[in-house]
Amino acid sequence: MTEPAGQHEKPFLYVVVCAAGVAADVGRLITSAQERNWEVGVIATPVAANGFFDVAAVEARTGRPVRSAWRTPGEPRPFPAPDAVVVAPATFNTLNKWAAGIADTLALATLCEAAGLGVPIAALPCVADALAAHPAHREGLARLRGMGVRFGDPYAGETEPGGGRPEFGWERALDLVRRD
Numbered sequence: 601m602t603e604p605a606g607q608h609e610k611p612f613l614y615v616v617v618c619a620a621g622v623a624a625d626v627g628r629l630i631t632s633a634q635e636r637n638w639e640v641g642v643i644a645t646p647v648a649a650n651g652f653f654d655v656a657a658v659e660a661r662t663g664r665p666v667r668s669a670w671r672t673p674g675e676p677r678p679f680p681a682p683d684a685v686v687v688a689p690a691t692f693n694t695l696n697k698w699a700a701g702i703a704d705t706l707a708l709a710t711l712c713e714a715a716g717l718g719v720p721i722a723a724l725p726c727v728a729d730a731l732a733a734h735p736a737h738r739e740g741l742a743r744l745r746g747m748g749v750r751f752g753d754p755y756a757g758e759t760e761p762g763g764g765r766p767e768f769g770w771e772r773a774l775d776l777v778r779r780d
């Protein structure tokens with residue numbers, strides 16, 4: 601059984617993490633969310649959970665397991681129902697599959713279900729310009745917008761002339777699901 605939303609002292613935020621390089625810094629999003637009074641549970645795609653961020657550090661920070669695999673039918677759900685969902689970073693692959701209604705990872709199934717639950721959903725895409733030009737991607741984003749998904753600014757993650765990368769706006773995801 602899912603623990604119903606609203607039975608917690610704090611609202612519960614699902615942070616869905618995809619396999620983009622910036623995922624290494626997802627701890628910043630988690631810490632900011634906790635500072636904004638969210639309780640956080642992390643759901644990672646299987647690729648993201650396999651080396652894109654420090655799973656043990658995130659588990660220590662949230663006090664909950666990082667989920668990426670389906671539970672067995674007899675197992676209880678480890679997270680309560682969400683009060684909001686953010687997907688950051690959101691990859692080309694996961695955004696396109698989400699828009700198409702594909703639910704072959706726990707992360708995708710969670711995203712596909714979230715709009716139907718009526719909870720606020722924010723996505724911070726992290727997609728190179730060359731991929732973002734694909735028509736399926738552009739159509740997919742329009743479809744997700746039509747479902748009520750709130751998007752941060754496009755972020756291509758390309759290296760700047762000095763060798764660094766522009767700042768990934770983690771806080772924007774939290775602004776997009778603000779409760780006040």
Ligand SMILES: Cc1cc2nc3c(=O)[nH]c(=O)nc-3n(C[C@H](O)[C@H](O)[C@H](O)COP(=O)(O)O)c2cc1C
Pocket residue numbers: 617618619620621622645646647648690691692693694695705726727728757
């Ligand atoms: C080091 C590295 C960085 C990557 N960064 C990105 C990225 O910024 N955006 C993206 O869409 N895919 C990126 N990819 C490709 C994805 O990891 C790949 O498409 C993967 O299948 C996505 O799986 P997921 O959407 O289930 O997380 C990167 C791959 C590697 C190895």
